[in-house]
Amino acid sequence: MSGRTHARACPERTCVGCRERAAKSDLLRIVVAGDACVPDRRGTLPGRGAYVHPAVVCLDQAVRRRAFPRALRSPGVLDTAELRRAVEAVAGAAEATP
Numbered sequence: 001m002s003g004r005t006h007a008r009a010c011p012e013r014t015c016v017g018c019r020e021r022a023a024k025s026d027l028l029r030i031v032v033a034g035d036a037c038v039p040d041r042r043g044t045l046p047g048r049g050a051y052v053h054p055a056v057v058c059l060d061q062a063v064r065r066r067a068f069p070r071a072l073r074s075p076g077v078l079d080t081a082e083l084r085r086a087v088e089a090v091a092g093a094a095e096a097t098p
């Protein structure tokens with residue numbers, strides 16, 4: 001009736017790095033804490049969230065095009081050091097898994 005055929009069980013979000021759509025569960029949620037972007041691994045932190053693949057390439061693209069301040073409606077520079085560490089940890093863990 002509404003014309004929507006996608007199941008609601010698998011919500012999609014757009015990665016702010018590569019701009020590709022992916023299942024929400026495959027992306028890392030990012031929120032603003034003070035003047036920094038922090039990973040929200042459990043998806044429970046309040047506030048506006050942005051989504052990015054847990055991959056360094058996507059994080060780099062997002063940082064280069066200043067996608068986080070735009071997506072998170074936070075003017076100014078956001079520190080992504082902690083976020084980078086988290087992404088590198090996830091990426092490293094994925095590579096180590098056979």
Ligand SMILES: [Zn+2]
Nearest residue numbers: 015018053058
């Ligand atoms: Zn991506």
